[in-house]
Amino acid sequence: MSHTTKLLKTFFFSCVVILAGCDQSGASGSSAGNIRGYNHVASQHVNWFTVDGYRATLSGNTCCVMIPDKWRPGLTVHIEWEIDPNPREKIPMRKEGAGYDQKAYAQHKAKYIKYSADVPIPEYENSAGMSVHFLPCQKVKVYAGIASYGADTYPIKEPTNMEEPATCPK
Incomplete structure (x- = not known):
């Protein structure tokens, strides 16, 4: 066996050992999932x-x-959101060209409200992304399981x- 062949085999074996050590299938990792919102x-x-x-x-x-x-007790997510409290307000269009009158649009946009909340994630076995539900009184619920919104097994x-x-309860 040539010296080069021995080096290649040693290198290959070392890579296998290193990669096997990196296997964390039993570890508590995270995976990417889609986000979906419901108002x-x-x-x-x-x-x-x-x-x-x-x-x-x-x-x-x-x-x-x-x-x-894997879900664990105390798991939360931080949600921030912005609402338009009057989405049906008629904003005048410019007389020439396309688009809204900039002054009227700025006045409308100034009424937008931003909120934030730390929301507990209910227990799940398998995740299929994160669904975020915006409820009255700036309440938010999330779901990270595999059931679809509207299904009998969907918790919200x-x-x-x-x-x-x-008035909203405090």
Whole structure:
């Protein structure tokens, strides 16, 4: 056996040993999953939101957020979001050209409100991403399991198009 062949075999064996040592299939890691948002409040629009800093909108799945492969007690996510409290307000269009009148749009945008909350993640066995539900009174619920919204096994049962109460409980 040549010296080069011995070096290649030694190198190959060393790589296998190193890679085997890196196998953490039994370790507590995280995996990427899509983010999906649901607005349950009829009188507002969620402009955008973040899950632990990963930005998303309500327009379908957004990639991605890191979710622990195994649930553990005390697991939470930090949610930030911005709402338009009057999404049906008519904003005048410019007389010439396309788009909104900039002054009117700036006045409308000044009414946007930002919120944040640390939200507990309910227990899950397998994750299929993170669903975020925006409820009245700036309440938020999340789900990280594999059931689809509306399924019998989906734990969040609040209806869509809920009304914001005149006063929110503290």
